[in-house]
Amino acid sequence: MGRRRPGTPTLEEVAARARVGRGTVSRVINNAAGVKESTRRTVQRAIEELGYVPNLAARSLAGRRADAVALVMTEPDWRQFAEPFFSEIVSSLGDALTDTGIQLLLTLVRSDAERQRFLEYARGGRVDGVLLMSVHAGDPLPDMLAEARMPTVLLGRRSGDEYVSYVDADNIGGARSAVSHLLQRGRRVIATITGPLDLYAAQCRLRGYQEALASAGLEGERTRVAESDFTAESGRRAMAELIERHPDIDGVVAASDTTAAGALEALRAAGRRVPEDVAVIGFDDFPLAQRTEPRLTTVRQPIEEIGRAMVRLLLEEMEEGAVAWRHVILRTELVVRDST
């Protein structure tokens, strides 16, 4: 296992070259106050001349921190990763971390072995905190991290998750507003295409749909609900199924823009006009929503804010050492375009 790399200059060597003490060099590289400007410059020159780079293992060991956080994807079906939601979130997290000096590391956890390995990595101190996305109902990872007292923030809660911090969008409210909008537009036979129902977010959106119908005095029929897995393909299938069961459908609330895009195709194939015959609403407001034909009315999730909030909560937990749990629910917003 000879994995060592060629000798890099050490802090001590920089100190010798600049004719100062170790402490001074340390202060300079950490931008700490209390160093005379002239000294700082001397040290900086020595650093450049030697091409010095701090050894992060030593820094971690002495400083008891890693300056890195992990974003874990536990998606058992890792292909979901290809959905735009992931890349949008990852991007926003990256942005939110930009000037904290913290490195964002993505890791896959696709099996028990990988979960175990990651846990050792985290407990071993290679990261200071963990962001978890797309956590399914039975996943033990959050509890394991909690037990290890590792600061953790979930994206999207699971039902009953109180003893862990999370950031989530107001899925129920979003779905309600989608249905209300359709009702206002005079639609009366409204169906929904849900996401995978082992995801709490998908359950919430379904609940919002049902509640809105109920409070409008309309019967929420079970048969007007079809499940998808958030992909366009499954959206198409679900829509086809719904039309067949209920030819009189005049409105659909989809669980994501991707799903809605699939639904649009199915409607076109069935000869239904959108929005004239059937109005369609998506969820997420991804760039995709503006490129469909017609452009999609959709419930906007504030992805940018979600990322920022996750990072903020995580930093807070890291600061205080996970003594409290924080929950943030972000408001959604209906974006009306041409499909309703």
Added chain:
Amino acid sequence: MGRRRPGTPTLEEVAARARVGRGTVSRVINNAAGVKESTRRTVQRAIEELGYVPNLAARSLAGRRADAVALVMTEPDWRQFAEPFFSEIVSSLGDALTDTGIQLLLTLVRSDAERQRFLEYARGGRVDGVLLMSVHAGDPLPDMLAEARMPTVLLGRRSGDEYVSYVDADNIGGARSAVSHLLQRGRRVIATITGPLDLYAAQCRLRGYQEALASAGLEGERTRVAESDFTAESGRRAMAELIERHPDIDGVVAASDTTAAGALEALRAAGRRVPEDVAVIGFDDFPLAQRTEPRLTTVRQPIEEIGRAMVRLLLEEMEEGAVAWRHVILRTELVVRDST
């Protein structure tokens, strides 16, 4: 910056509890030989009772290795990440690393600042090697890593890349075989939809297309070439454009399955039957290729082997300290389905 976590037991404490020396405990946790079975069990019990987890920073510092490698995505347009190619590769790399005890970390490099930060991370010794995917022509990262003597393996070479290790598929050969196949099927007006041409892989596929046409004595017309960015949407657009320019097209070689899927839609929209009027060939052989209508004939890239080869090369470089460059070109394979 109080980022420290609560006190974890140390190796020394385990040793004390098991009434052995530090060295013995170290041997046990590293599964080294030369420990009596009974001693090993005693130590193991102590480890469990204390819930001991090795401090990886200390291990790195003393052992001069990180037991981690990074997979860097330098895609300036990070949304490409959502393409299936990425998740397939990531999956195969994960598999290839499973029993090496090495943690795979994905990192995004979307800007100069992020590139700099990653470089410090890598040079600081947090990873033992770097895998680079989707490297565009002008990207300075490979050279920077080489200068730091960091073991590095590229996925897909860039033109003229000799002084860096890489793994690539035989893109030229793959494209040639696609064209040959169409010629055999009696097609004579063959177009191509390329990938983004600043990617060497896309250039190679284009070259293969041109060479195959030339050696069949057919004129390779420039106007039968349309560029895409590997997305379905751009494939659709490119195809529409091609049909307009050349209504007599009877064969198309697309630069990826996703692009081909887009092309299929455009053909359908234009009332062309596949394969009767126009034969279509994809590239990659993703699961998608079997779900299109009709199922796609495609040039298979051996993703699994690519991942394994990348890991193998990287491990070799890590072992010897980047003293040589290795190049592996993997054969592609034509998979004939219903679209030709």
Added chain:
DNA sequence: CCCAGGGTTGGGAGCGCTCCCGACTTGGTG
């Protein structure tokens, strides 16, 4: 000219582990 007090600086004491050498146990041999 002396001294207080703030601004700088040096370097000891770890952080928790691996490496490795020397020492101690065995059990078999002569």
Added chain:
DNA sequence: CACCAAGTCGGGAGCGCTCCCAACCCTGGG
């Protein structure tokens, strides 16, 4: 029963950094 090699073990010497306290340097007021 002495002796030796192989099998086990203990613990010193770092790895390169941060933290922190003591020591030093000035400056200005008394």
